[in-house]
Amino acid sequence: MTLRINLLTLLVCCMNLFAFSTLHAQQQSFFPGKVWNDTDGNPINAHGGGILYHEGTYYWYGEYKKGETVLPEWATWECYRTEVTGVSCYSSKDLLNWKFEGIVLPAVENDPSHDLHPSKVVERPKVIYNARTGKFVMWMHIDSADYTKACAGVAISDSPTGVFHYIHSFRPNNGMSRDQTVFVDDDGKAYHFSSSEENATLHICLLSDDYLTPTQQFTRNFIEKSREAPAVFKHDGKYYLISSGCSGWDPNQAEIAVADSVLGEWKVIGNPCTGLNADKTFYAQSTYVVQVAGKENAFIAMFDKWNKTDLKDSRYIWLPIIIKENSISIPWHESWDMDVFKD
Ligand code: DGJ
Secondary structure, three states: HHHHHHHHHHHHHHHHHHHHHHHOOEEEEEEOOOEEEOOOOOEOOOOOOOOEEEOEEEEEEEEEOOOOOOOOOOOOOOOOOOOEEEEEEEOOOOOOEEEEEEEEOOOOOOOOOOOOOOEEEEEEEEEEEEEOOEEEEEEEEOOOOOOOOEEEEEEEEOOOOOOOOEEEEHHHOOOOOOOOOEEEEOOOOOEEEEEEEOOOOOEEEEOOOOOOOOEEEEEEEOOOOOOOOEEEEEEEEEEHHHHEEOOOOOOOOOOEEEOOOOOOEEEEEEOOOOOOOOHHHHOOOEEEEOOOOOOOOOOEEEEEEEOOOOHOOOOOEEEEEEOOOOOEEEEOOEOOHHHOOOO
């Protein structure tokens, strides 16, 4: 009898130990394109995202895609959509294990005219920190369901985990603004990159000192080359920009360009992707480049692998950018870890 009780106790202890270790298993490697769970065990839901590194913590912001994906009856092109639920935020110390911090910019459900109403489009949110004002500023693509509004939206918060207060949307310098990102240079100046002029030309615009508004200083780049999904980083005094072609939710070939100044002139280098499906960006699309904190030469390219008929199941492809003296590439890996940056 005593032996049976002891065995039972042992079994329960082992099960608890197993459950505990599974729950707290730290992810050590990246598995591009596979389901990526947060620390609660739920798939990370932060599409078209960007990263803010602030005081030792990374914050990942993205489109929180929930519910059914629909193709509206009126659609004349494949504008598959889910209702807007808001912008999510996750935090991490190592870029691998992410804690859900909640919806930091929620949809506005009771006002059909509001930019954040579920019937609208809110895409590619990016957050930057303004050291002068102490505010966290979110820029995003705001659109009508049929993508004709083509605006940039701005929200602000006192904390990286929100809640962000939506300010307004507008067309920077009266230009259309769709796929977008923001980039802060070492001197604290921030720039907005967005697909403008019916997505044909990429505008790059210096922001005001508080990062809340565009200045009139902007340049037209990749004129009539239809580049979208901009992702920017700086290495060794040069600026690099990864972008995609323009084919809705479908993948196409990525391109990287280099410049001596953020506002250009940008020179195309070519397709940085190598390996399996490199000509289709691994069936994904760029969204951001994150620099690994504390490392000189360590950058990770973030891509979205869109599932256009079930957008909430879109996956993430994060891959290391390999920078050598005369080349820059993003090789495909089934899995990889931070050791790739050791040499
Ligand atoms: C491509 C863009 O990069 C995405 O953010 C999204 O706007 C889709 N087009 C919509 O088709």
